[in-house]
Amino acid sequence: MAKPKFRELDIAAKSYMEGLHFVSQHPMFAPLASHAQFVRREGNLCPENGWAVTTSTGHIHVHPKRRALSEEWIYILAHALLHLGFGHFQVKERQDLWNAACDCFIAKFLYDMKLGRPPAGDGRVELTAGSEEDLYLSFMERGLPSSFHNLGTAGHGYQDMILNPRTTGPSYWNNDNVNWQDCLGKGLTMAVTSAVNVTAGYEAYLGANQDVLTPALKARNWFISSYPLMGAMAADFKIIEDPVICNRLSISVAAVDAEAKEIYVNPAAGLDEQECRFVLAHEFLHVGLRHHARADGRDPYLWNVACDYVINQWLMEMGLGAFPRIGGLHDPDLKGMSAESIYDRIVNDIRLYRRVATFRGVGLGDILPPRVPDWWDRNDGLTLDEFYRSCLSNGLDYHYEQKRGLLPAGLVEEIRALSQPPILWDVELAKWFDHYFSPLEKVRTYSRISRRQSSTPDIPRPRWGPSAGDEDGRTFGVVLDTSGSMDTKLLGKALGAIASYSLSRDVPLVRVVFCDAAVYDQGYLAPEVIADRVSIKGRGGTILQPGIDLLEHAEDFPKNGPLLIITDGFCDRVKVHREHAFLIPKGQHLPFVPRGKVFRMD
Structure with missing residues (x-):
């Protein structure tokens, strides 16, 4: 005797059952779902191109063959149940406009609730009316906007609410005495209670295994x-x-x-x-x-x-x-x-x-x-x-x-x-300067005599100053990002800080390179020139590597001279082989992890 063949559940039915199970277990919709009757068979009232329609008697007719994801069925069934819970089955002069107004409010409710996924579109609805009645009157005066079409679940050209429907066969489900608004109220109470219990740790999250808590x-x-x-x-x-x-x-x-x-x-x-x-x-x-x-x-x-x-x-x-x-x-x-x-x-x-x-x-x-x-x-x-x-x-x-x-x-x-605030960026930058440029020891020298005293104008006297040769090699390089994304205030703040610290650390000259999509070598500039008006070249794209390579291979730049790279962070990965630091705006991040220090300007 041949073994009986069992018919596996088709994909459409499986997704529908998963959506129905979720809605039936959801604390907000469980009271409504327990009193509603879901009809999913051939010849029901659902249009051929629709998903589901709801009747005033509490029957929800679902298309028996349409395929959808379980998240979409959750949205469709919740939409149908909310028509009952919100008391939308009312007789109006323009029943189609009233149905559209109700669909708009339910779509916005489900979008704000982040429940399920609509079969078409993202479900986003912007409403100015305070109620379905106000929105219905607006539609009566101005007509139905195109953006509010097809927000229901019955498909194009059909209404998903049916008053006094025709019977589709024998039914023993009596919903005449069900107070749907009261069911929704109980569901809201259960949802709030469940949320408190989940937060307190005495109930698992919705859809989670109870054993995981x-x-x-x-x-x-x-x-x-x-x-x-x-x-x-x-x-x-x-x-x-x-x-x-x-x-x-x-x-x-x-x-x-x-x-x-x-x-x-x-x-x-x-x-x-x-x-x-x-x-x-x-x-x-x-x-x-x-x-x-x-x-x-x-x-x-x-x-x-x-x-x-x-x-x-x-x-x-x-x-x-x-x-x-x-x-x-x-x-x-x-x-x-x-x-x-x-x-x-x-x-x-x-x-x-x-x-x-x-x-x-x-x-x-x-x-x-x-x-x-x-x-x-x-x-x-x-x-x-x-x-x-x-x-x-x-x-x-x-x-x-x-x-x-x-x-x-x-x-x-x-x-x-x-909890104390972190060290300010300019203080960290000052420490960086102290690390590379220690104070110069001054000596008495006759190379630059001081002002002679009036009582003895013929006697020259030495003055205090740095010894000859101490300033040799006392410099550093600056690669300045001059792309269009760099803020002018940021550039001014960075250059002002560099000029001030260079003067205070007895740095006579600074090697400056502007760099956007090309390299603009400015040579050696005195701190006083940097503190004055500087003509910026560039304002194009951002490619910093050529500017860094220029300084690293320049014959007139010391091999141990550090680099200070000023950028807004919107740059590609760079390779730096000598001591360096980055100066970027606060809140910005480099697209790579540099080996040098990173200072973030306020």
């Missing part, structure tokens, strides 16, 4: 909703609970990757929600207090251990979560000490502290090393650094504003210290 995710959601000090950082970090990844990285409990904004929690550790709060707060403080950037050449593991002692002591004083049962680093004798002081203490007994275990494991730090060692000095690293500092700074202000309780004095001091 682990204690670590509940703890993370608790920080977002209830603990402003670390809420911003908790919202920006991704929690990874994959035992395979944790075993590969040798993570026994938890670790943090500040560069990737990821926190790894090993589910095999068996932490409960309170313990997860403690562990996550521990990792947040590692990043927020810039422990990775503050190592400053110290042994990474011992520095990590010192920071762990400080953080765990603070968290226990704050009563934040529960200290993990599997252990951690805590020593009451180290209370009140800074991480730097603890490090200086533990390096005297390296053998003992090499055997202690962080949350990652014995001999391993829970601050994962970055993929690129100097990522804190890169453009994006600086942005992350500022982000982490601002998270803790703003969180501290919210903590006190909402009177969330006392915090350890050491933690508050570190956050306040990290």
